[in-house]
Each structure stands twice: as C-alpha cells, then as structure tokens.
Amino acid sequence: MSPMPSAESTQASVHEPDPVRPTKDDAIAAAGSELIGGPLGRRALLGTSWWTPVRVIALVAIGVFALGLVQKAPCYNGAWFYGASSQYTHACYSDIPHLYQGRGFADGLVPYFDKLPGDMQYLEYPVLTGVFMEVASWLTPGSGSIQDQEQWYWMVNAGMLMVCVAVIAVCVTRTHARRPWDALLVALAPAAALTATINWDLLAVALTAAAMLMWSRGRALAFGVLLGLATAAKLYPFLLLGPLFVLCWRAGKWREFGTALAGAAVAWLVVNLPVMLFAFEGWSKFYTFSQERGVDFGSFWLIWAQNSSNPPSTDSVNTMAMLLVLLCCAGTAALALTAPRRPRFAQLAFLIVAAFILTNKVYSPQYVLWLVPLAALARPKWRDFLIWQACEVAYFLGIWMYLAYTTSGDARKGLPADGYHWAIALHLLGTLYLCAVVVRDILRPDRDVVRRAGDDDPSGGVLDGARDVFVFGPAARPARHAAHFEGHQVEWGGRRENSATDPASTDPASTDPSGDRSL
Numbered sequence: 001m002s003p004m005p006s007a008e009s010t011q012a013s014v015h016e017p018d019p020v021r022p023t024k025d026d027a028i029a030a031a032g033s034e035l036i037g038g039p040l041g042r043r044a045l046l047g048t049s050w051w052t053p054v055r056v057i058a059l060v061a062i063g064v065f066a067l068g069l070v071q072k073a074p075c076y077n078g079a080w081f082y083g084a085s086s087q088y089t090h091a092c093y094s095d096i097p098h099l100y101q102g103r104g105f106a107d108g109l110v111p112y113f114d115k116l117p118g119d120m121q122y123l124e125y126p127v128l129t130g131v132f133m134e135v136a137s138w139l140t141p142g143s144g145s146i147q148d149q150e151q152w153y154w155m156v157n158a159g160m161l162m163v164c165v166a167v168i169a170v171c172v173t174r175t176h177a178r179r180p181w182d183a184l185l186v187a188l189a190p191a192a193a194l195t196a197t198i199n200w201d202l203l204a205v206a207l208t209a210a211a212m213l214m215w216s217r218g219r220a221l222a223f224g225v226l227l228g229l230a231t232a233a234k235l236y237p238f239l240l241l242g243p244l245f246v247l248c249w250r251a252g253k254w255r256e257f258g259t260a261l262a263g264a265a266v267a268w269l270v271v272n273l274p275v276m277l278f279a280f281e282g283w284s285k286f287y288t289f290s291q292e293r294g295v296d297f298g299s300f301w302l303i304w305a306q307n308s309s310n311p312p313s314t315d316s317v318n319t320m321a322m323l324l325v326l327l328c329c330a331g332t333a334a335l336a337l338t339a340p341r342r343p344r345f346a347q348l349a350f351l352i353v354a355a356f357i358l359t360n361k362v363y364s365p366q367y368v369l370w371l372v373p374l375a376a377l378a379r380p381k382w383r384d385f386l387i388w389q390a391c392e393v394a395y396f397l398g399i400w401m402y403l404a405y406t407t408s409g410d411a412r413k414g415l416p417a418d419g420y421h422w423a424i425a426l427h428l429l430g431t432l433y434l435c436a437v438v439v440r441d442i443l444r445p446d447r448d449v450v451r452r453a454g455d456d457d458p459s460g461g462v463l464d465g466a467r468d469v470f471v472f473g474p475a476a477r478p479a480r481h482a483a484h485f486e487g488h489q490v491e492w493g494g495r496r497e498n499s500a501t502d503p504a505s506t507d508p509a510s511t512d513p514s515g516d517r518s519l
Helices: 027-036 053-071 073-079 095-102 127-138 146-175 180-187 190-195 201-216 220-233 236-251 254-278 285-292 300-306 314-338 345-359 365-378 382-407 417-443
Strands: none
Touching: 053 073, 053 146, 053 180, 053 190, 095 146, 127 146, 127 201, 127 220, 127 254, 146 180, 146 201, 146 365, 180 365, 190 365, 190 382, 201 220, 201 236, 201 345, 201 365, 220 236, 220 254, 236 254, 236 314, 236 345, 300 417, 314 345, 314 417, 345 365, 345 417, 365 382, 365 417, 382 417
16 A cells, blocks of 8 residues: 655656546446446547547537426426416426516516516516526517417527536536546536526526636636626625635635635626616615525425424524524635645535535525536545435425425325425435535545546646645644555645746745644
8 A cells, every 4th residue: 555645745747647537436437338338448549539528528418408408398388387286296397487477578677677566576686697587588589479478488598598508518527627527427417407497597507617617727817707797697606705715825825816806896896886876776686585585495494494383583594594604614614724635626615505505595496506517526426426416306306296285275286395394304415415525535635536536626726736825733734654545646736836947846944834824
C-alpha cells in the first residue's frame, strides 16, 4: 500500500493525465455501457470521430428531455383543461399552461407593471424569469381558443427550456475537463426529465452551470455576471457566493472573489433596477410572496403542521428556517476551513444549496433541477446518484398522488396525507444521504473519486492546486504519518504555486502548509 501524499507536498505530474473513463472504476457505469457495446477499450481511437463527449451528452440530454415531453402528453391532450384531478393522476402537471392566462399573458398584460385580476396582483417570479415568460408569450399565436393558446405557450416554453438543457449538458461536460462523461449523470437523470417543464427553473440552472464553467476556467468576472443573471432568474444561485467566499478565504484569493462578487452585483442590478425604479410594487411581489407564503408541499414543516394540534405560524417558520439555514452555513464554513484538504467548489456548492432545500418551507418537485448539475460535479458516482434520483422520483409520484387524493372528492383516489408524509421523508433522506457521502469525501479526500483520479479541484479555477493560507484546527497541523489506503495514489495540489515560475515557491515561509496565519 502507498501512503496518501499531502496536498502541499505533492508535485503535479509533468504530463497532463489522460481523460478519466468512469466505466473503468464504476461498476454501474460499466454495466450500463453494455447497452452500447461495453466499456471503452484501451485500443479505442479517441478524438477521431465527430461523436465527441460533449456532442453525445448534449444529444442524450435533449433526447431524455423529449421523453419528458412525451410523459406530459396526457395533460397536453386534455388533462390540463378537463377535470381537476386527472392532471395529477397522470402525474403530468405543469404551471406553464395555467399561468399563461392566470398571470395575464393571454391578455397582453405587462409583468410587474400591470395589476392582475384575482388574489395574485402581480407576477410572483424574479425579473429575468418574468422576461423569459413574456418572450414566450410573444412567440405564442394569439388566435384560436384559450386551450390552443395554452398548448402553444407550453410548447414554446418547452422549446426554450430545451435550449437551457443543452447549455447545462455542455457546461457540465466541460467543467471537469478530464471527466466529461460524468455529465451523463445530468443527461440521464430521471427526476430532471420528469420535472423539466413543470416551471421555469431550468433558466436559472443553465445560467448557474455556465457560471460554474467560467469559474473553472479562471474567468471570475464572467462567473460573477452569469451568477448575477441566474439570481435574477431564481433566488438560490446567490448561495454559491458563500462557499466561494470561504474557499477563497482559505486560499487567499481575495481579488478573484471580489471580482466575482462585483460582477454578480452589477449584473443583478442591471436586470432588476429598471423594474425596481418604475414598478417597485410589482418587482417586490416575489420577495413579499416568499415571506408571506405559508408552510407548503414537500417540506418537513408540512409534516409537523399536519400532525400538530398547534401548528407553527408562518412567521415562526420563517424565523426557524432562517436560523437553520444560517446554522448549515456556519457548519459548511467550519467544514471548509478545517477539512484536511480544501474542499472542491462543487462539493460545497452542492451542500449549501441542498441545505437551503432541506430547511425551506416549501419543496416543489422541480427544485431537484437545482441540485442535479451540482451533484454530478460533487459526487460523480452512479450508485449514489441513482439512489438519490430514485428517492426524488418517488417524491414526484407522491405529490401528484396526494393532490389527486385531495381533489377527487368522495372518491378519494390517490395517496392520503400519511402516505404523502412518507414520500416527503424519502425525499429528505435521499438528499441527506447524498450530502453525507459528499461530507465524507471532504473529510476523507482519498474517498473522493475526482481526487483519486489525480485532480485537485477541476471546477475550482484559481483554487485548483492553490496553497492554503488560512486553516483552522487539525488541518493546520498535518499528521506525522499519512493514512494508508488501497487504490490509486492521489496526486493533487501545487500545480500553480509550486511551479518554478511562481515566486511563492522560492519563499521559505510558503513551504509551511499551515502558514503563520493558521489557527
């Protein structure tokens, strides 16, 4: 057995390592590859065909997305329009056709500026998503019955969202340059196919995936701009700035973080400021609605509320959920600053978004889309990914069967509340399981399949191979004897700062992995 080298003492290989083949060390990937002829052989001629990994994965993602459209066919052909529960019993519900008329697009109302009839006075989506919805309405023919228009509106949105799917596939494929085939996890994710056209979340997911790609290429400003645009489409992407702050703190990359933060702030303001100035009440509806919304589907708060004689108030849930998120953020920061090796950016990004989902007072089925690309980058292991996806598919079916039960009147066809609570618990446990294996990989870098293949942080950009300058706890005092493990020897770190052209490599103080700023 070979000792596992430390991050600071290991020199990079002189030659760029070969691309990683998941079928070589992932039994499930190898078994699945039998459908297309088996694992890639050592005599295969790579790079000699038009069928490059990025093209194959993009086409697979589009094909699986198309299967998701087929799954919505019963609703498209009538269930959205006839009968309250049939769209639930067929598990093909989508917000998109219903909101075409419900949010004034059929009547030509301008989002955020024109008041809507009914209880929802303004569009309750962030500005960039509202722009996406409006553009789709411009492309929708205004002739025919309202059912025809709603069908067209859904199809136009599906076409635009398909572009987002292709962008996500390409970005994830290219983020980990040596591991392009990991993006098949995204392309083949069953829960993603089932939820892709429920809402407009794929727009924010695509922008976030593009931002991650830019950061992996060392383009901090482009990362910030794209992340700011993603936050203008959905709230969750701004959470990635927290892990990035902690990682840049540990590596001393303050300039890059500042550039990313400035780019995100400016991009968000460019999109939001015009609406804020001229239609503040409409612009703020998304934020007031999120605050005032009560405990809703998919959260553990709902299990508590429906099984309690004195359920918590909305204000109490808001406060407790915020405290839980802050506690998770503090725990993630502590993990990042005390881990034996600085965690990979994708790992912390996954953990922080998962924490937000787990503690939120609502979990819509399409929220799984937020995590799919991050999960593929954080833990590219088919077994763990499929366990999590199975839990999410079960929840997808559970929520529609529960809604079928509540809307079927005396017939009571579907899943009662107790059964739905088990579906929620399964979703929570599946997400917690994936979080647990990611945390284990952080604490035991030799278990991380990305680092075992010889990489440090391929999605980390300037963090990839960077030396730590600020570390807490045991990580600041490397053990005298490295742990032993069977398998590949990990070769990470030192690819930039340890180069002969880097002045830091000649500084005696820089050879101390803890540094005089470690505690």
